[in-house]
Amino acid sequence: MFHTHWRITPMRAKIAAVASVIAIAASAPMALAGTTPNFVENFRLTDQERKAHELFYYADAPAIVLMATSLDSKEAKKSAQALQALKEKYADQGVVFYMISPVEGNQRAEAREMLASANVDVPVLLDERQLVAESLAFDRTGEALVINPKTGFTVAYAGPVSSEADLTSTIEALVAGEDVAPKMVEADYKEKLELPNYEPAKFSEISYTDDVAPILVDKCGACHAEGGIAPWELSSYEKVFGFAPMIREVIRTDRMPPYFPDPHIGNFENNDELTDEEARTIVHWIEAGSPRGEGPDPLLEADLEVQDWPLGEPDYIVEVDAFDIPATGILEYEYPVIENELEEGKWIRATHVRPGSMRGVHHVTSGYIQDYKKSAAVEEDSIEGKLPGGSVGSYTPGQNPQEFPAGVGTYLSPDGAYRFSMHYTTFGKEETDKTQVGLYFHDEEPEYIMRSSVIGDSNFEIPAGDDDYYVKSYLKFPADAEIYVLYPHAHYRGKHVELTMQKPDGTEEKLISLPRYDFNWQRDYNPVEPIQVPAGSRLIAEWWYDNSERNFANPDFTANVTPGDQTHEEMMYFRVNYRWLDEMVQNVTQHSETMMKDRLFASLDDSVDDMLQKEEIIGQRNVWLAKGFDKYDANDDGLLDRAEFQIAQKDRPADPRFGNREGVNEFGDIEEGAGKKDKPNADMTSLETKSTSGAGVQ
Known part of the structure; x- marks a missing residue:
């Protein structure tokens, strides 16, 4: 939810119009294997420098040029240099250039090496799931598409990057704002790109019961559950079937599941990202028409429901002051301070912030004031008097309960108070928030702070x-x-x-x-x-x-x-x-x-x-x-x-x-x-x- 007036401009209106065209076009039959599409659906891919790029971001560009490439051949270097020459000629006129390479695994170093050896600076979008290359029928190095964003990202040219005259005439016409009839140029390509996972004839064999539904339950069930923060529930096959085109889109654009770390850097808990194989399974099943097939519906038996306290009943619940959220307006932060009613010091091992208004609570942060009541119970030069205050939990949409590592804790003195920073947003309806914070304590004093x-x-x-x-x-x-x-x-x-x-x-x-x-x-x-x-x-x-x-x-x-x-x-x-x-x-x-x-x-x-x-x-x-x-x-x-x-x-x-x-x-x-x-x-x-x-x- 925006906190200022969102500026509607001609360019943004154009983006919205293009999006509606694409939404209508998305219901059209999907391209067959080896068939150049009439229009290009939205996608998001990451390049060799770990930067993400989304096609529809360039809705105002006069033209977008995509070229298929491998990463380790003379043909790839030659084609990249041809694309670089076009970029140097037209980039100043707003034309966007990308290479797309269907790869398996992390090949960013190879992409950087290829670009350096060819003296090229066109980004290489690494299509590790190969779903974009499949939809573009990109299976030959040097194959290029020129896309016209103004007509719903339709394909204005399909053919080799080496066909300079045809490519140039198409780009110049689009830059000039002229209507362009689609131009398809045949060629004898020297290098074929492998798309080993693209076997459309087998897509209908993917089982909803055995293959698709278990992935949805595992990776999407926490939010798409009854009472969850998602706008719809994973309640049945019929519900999934109705949302299938959207599911395919958010996987292609890497919007869902909402887990965004680079998979090749670090290893983190609670990783909800789809594996490449899982993403292909769901998308290929949808491209086959989302067949129900045989077998029971796992979603009917999954019992997906949001738990009030996923870690179990808290040892203590802090009731944050109720706040009446108005229907409209920009709200200043609220800073409620609540005295600790516990009579003895406690060490936190886990916390869970549970908003009372899922729509109105933007985020919650917290801290603990150790000497709020200033009693004689804690001497400043004692160990307890030296312990720092710490967080008693935070919340943002999608946040999980927060558990500390074994032996580590945050101390709550009996003289202290909880202090919260509450950020509320309006959403067109009045609502009262009564946020609760569940605290879980160590049984014994931990070793570490x-x-x-x-x-x-x-x-x-x-x-x-x-x-x-x-x-x-x-x-x-x-x-x-x-x-x-x-x-x-x-x-x-x-x-x-x-x-x-x-x-x-x-x-x-x-x-x-x-x-x-x-x-x-x-x-x-x-x-x-x-x-x-x-x-x-x-x-x-x-x-x-x-x-x-x-x-x-x-x-x-x-x-x-x-x-x-x-x-x-x-x-x-x-x-x-x-x-x-x-x-x-x-x-x-x-x-x-x-x-x-x-x-x-x-x-x-x-x-x-x-x-x-x-x-x-x-x-x-x-x-x-x-x-x-x-x-x-x-x-x-x-x-x-x-x-x-x-x-x-x-x-x-x-x-x-x-x-x-x-x-x-x-x-x-x-x-x-x-x-x-x-x-x-x-x-x-x-x-x-x-x-x-x-x-x-x-």
């Missing part, structure tokens, strides 16, 4: 219309640690995010990549095995943003966008939950405080060289530092080191966006153990209030 820190940047400004704006920041870990949770967050313009660990010896390890970030589907990503972080390592977060008109989720592509808590603003944010290996409940360290004091410096150090150059000092809140750079450069080397930067911070002017800054860091986070009794005000939460542990905003 769960920590949470945020890699962030609040210095950027995304220019209007920029479709690939880049922001980078990092945290430098002063001690050995292991990471349990990765959580990236941006708003509607966030499109791609990666996290990399740079070790002290200079080697790098990619920890996670989301080729396509979707604001509406955010979640924690829990590595199957904790990520080991050696002391001195940097965790480098990189975000790419799309502030263009083509980004259909963009609330206002005419605005320069700065950081802020509302979704029409932006965030560069990446939370990690971890523990220090040398920190135990009986030995609380200052490692987190040391690391977080360096975060503003790191957010400016784009070159990641432990020095700040003058051109790296950007952002409205750093104008004073840019102007006084030479004054703070004590050794006149044209750089600011950490010591010089810290001295300069004494002159930092108050930031009106943060109000009372006590207990609040430069990103608007309430620090671990801040212990603020008073709830934060709106001015203090420029980048969305996180939690007392910096546990993250969803």
